[in-house]
Structure formats: structure tokens, C-alpha cells
Amino acid sequence: MRAAPTALTVIPALMIREAIVVNGRAVGGYAWAILEPVLGIALLTLVFSAISSVPPIGAVYPLFYATGYLPFLFWSQAQARLMGSARSSKALLEHSSVTIPDVLISRILLAAITSAVVMTLIYAAIRLIWAPQERIDIASMSGAFVMTGLLAFGVGTLNAGIAGLFPTWEKIWGIGSRPLFMISGVFFPFLMLPETLRTGLWWNPLVHVVGMTREAVYAGYDASYVSPAYVLGFSALAAITGLALLLSSDRVRD
Template sequence: MSARPTTTPLRRINRPQHFMAARTISALILREMTTSYGRSPGGYLWALAEPALGVALLSAIFSIGFRNPMLGTNFAMFYATGLLPFLMFNDLSTKTAQAINYSKQLLAYPRVTFIDAIAGRFILNFLTQILVCFIVFSGITLCFETRTTLVWETLMSALAMTACFGLGIGTFNCFLMSMFPVWQRIYSILTRPLLLISGVIFTLEAVPQPYQNWLWYNPLVHIIGTVRAGFYNSYDATYANPIYVYAISILLGFFGLVFLRRYHRDIMEL
């Protein structure tokens, strides 16, 4: 009588949840790269051309009417220190706000969550904007005598504030724009003056009272002031308060996540 062959049951490999989330986010990042930059001619070159042309245009316009910029001796560097953090915030907040609408079909899969969609879009666009800043600032430094000294700690602090504020606004708007599509147009109208009231083309000290006190409540003023303090040793942005920027960012991001967790099923049915 022959012995029955024994079979060893297959074990299911249980991978950690954070590993599965990392794989999902990586897949979403690759998809974003293909759809956003891979299909259009030029791809990543357009992400670089937009801020570079913006800085060049502002420099050309204001150099006609003014002899020197408000800080330093180079118009291109002065406006780059204002325009690039503004464009970074605008890109991060806009792309993050559209994360659910952009990945709505993929969210039907149980392993893909709205947090994965937000994280994937945010990470890719943040890295893209960091690359844009590095190339534009390096190009200006190589082409002109800017008389600036880079303070890395201050600049890193400003980039962290920009990322946090863009993520916070984007997460909160992700809920509002997904739940109430009309909010996208309302937000676009409300934020059109931001370029003029965020200190991109001037410093806060140049604004008369009481408007200077009013503009202080704009977190972008703190971010741009910190960026300029990181390039110009003579500029001491004492008004810049990182705690204020982080508090606003965390508050908006927290409520955005709470509302998305509560209503994400309703959003998927819209």
C-alpha cells in the first residue's frame, strides 16, 4: 500500500499595507507622467518654459520703467524669487485639487484610495517644480551678475512652506471641487488677483499702511519673503512667520481629509 503524497499548502504572502500603498502611489505617478507630459510635444520642456518666459517678460517690462529692482541689481533674479514660489504653489494646489476627478475611474478599485491619488499627484508635481526652480535659478546665476548669496536653510524652509500650503489648499479644494463642481469656477475668480497681492512684483515693505497689514494675512507673502531672504543677505523678512503658514496649511488639509473620508463614497457616485 503506497503512502499518499503530502502536499504543502501555499502560503499567502501578506505584504505590509505601507508597501502596497507605495506601489499604488508609484503607479499613479507613472500614469501622471505619461498622461500629463508624455503625450504633448515637448513634455517637460513646457513646464520649464512657462516660468522662464514669465520671468523674462516681467524683467523686460519693468526694466523699461525702473532703473533698479527693489532688491539687488538684477530684475530677472528679483522676479524669479517671487514668481517661481507663486507658480509652485499654484501648480501644487491646482493639481492636488483635481486628484479625485483625474483618477476617478481608478478609485473604483479597492486598493486605490483618495489619499493615494492625492499623494501621487502632489509628489510628481512637487519634484517637477523643484527641478524647474533649480534650472531657472541656475540659468539666471550663470547668465547675469546677480550679487546674491544663497542661504540653503532659509530656502529649504521656504520650499517646505510652499509645499505644505499647496497641499493644504489643494486637499481642501479637492473635496469642494469634487463635491461641488461650481466651486472650481468660483475659486478661479477669487484667486485671480493673487499674483498682484502676494508680493511677486514688490516687497511688503513697499506697500503703504493699512494695506501692508492686510496683505500680511496672505500666506504667500510670507513664503515669497522667505525665498527672497534666502537669496539677498541684505533683506531681512522679519514679518515672515512660518508657524502661521503651517497652521493655515495643516488646518485646511485636516478638514479636507476629514470631509473626503466622510463623503468620498458620495463623490464617487456623482
């Protein structure tokens, strides 16, 4: 008698399926996962280097913007994939062996693996070409990466729960969250801002994960404002609330 599927077998299968859906079977789909952040960093470097020859931190613009853009992109793409879980996985959820936590975990794991590979390649290239003197603290960078993933899981799960009740929420969030790119520290070191702005922006958890990332790259970076406890608490509360909404929603079980 064949054993019933478990999470250990279901989640890898869902990850493979998700990889095909997101990137397709062609090499071009995976190449775009690297090309998109490279183009984003290149554009930021081109624009701001025309204004000033020296970045706010360090000696080269590509590294400075990579430490802001890459964690933000990881968070943005991962939470977006999780937000669409309830809508795009209805057929899968009809199978008794597949649960909504399985779908959420498979999506965040795939996003994390993809982003980890992309970030490693980009940071290695930047160091090799522009900043061989910089020494990245691998342990601190890993901690910042995990924190970013947890934040993406929490926000994505919460949005999935809300979208399960109110389908138009995906569009509302898509528009309403756009300013986050401007106010999450991608363009500026947090402590360079006026205190009145810092007081309000501190509550944006993305400011903390970007700060953690920059602390891992720049030895002299002042990240005294960063609170991992706040990010963990925010992520946990969002994830628990989102899961409660998803598991209680009749839409998930339609």
C-alpha cells in the same frame, strides 16, 4: 500568494501615471515645464525694467522676479492638480488598493519634484548669466520650498473637498483666485507697502512663502514679517478640513 499593494508601491505608480497625463510622453511636454516660468520671468523683467533700471531688491530683475514668480507658480500649479483629484480619479478610486490620500500625495510629490528641477535650472542660469555674486542659502531655500509645497497641499486638498460637494467650485476658485498673483508679493517687497495694506495682506500665506524665498536669496532682506507657524497652521487646517470633506463625500466613492 501576491501581497496586496501598499502606499509605497501605489504612490510611485500614480506619480508615473500623473506625469504621463500632465506632460505626455513627448519631450515637448517637459520642455514646457521649464519654458513657461522662463517666459513669465522674462515678461516681468521686460515690462518693469522699462519703468526702472533697478529692481526693488538686488541688482538684476530676473533674480528678483524669479524669487516671486517661481514659488507662486509652484503653489498655483500644485494646488490646481490636487483640486481636480476627486473629479479626475474616480476610476482609480474604484480599486480598493488606491485611496484618496494616495492620489493627493502622488500629485504633490510629482509637482514638487518637477518644480524643484525647474527652479534649480532657472536659478543656476540666472546666477551664471546675471548674478554670479549672489549666494543662495540652500537650507533656507529648501525650507521655503517645503513650506510652499505644504501650503499647496493644504489649499489643494481643501478645494478638492469643496469641489467634491459642489463641482462648480473649481470654476469659482479659478476666477476668484486670480488676484492672488497681484497681492502675494511677486511684484513688490512686502515691507515697501503702506502699513494699512500690509495689515490686510499679511493674512495671505503666499506673502510669507515668497518672503521666505527672497530671504534665502538676498542676505539683507528683512523678512521679520514672515511667520512659518502661521503658514503651517493654515496649511494643516486646510488639509484636515479638505480630507474630512473628501472622505465623507459620496461623490468620491461613486
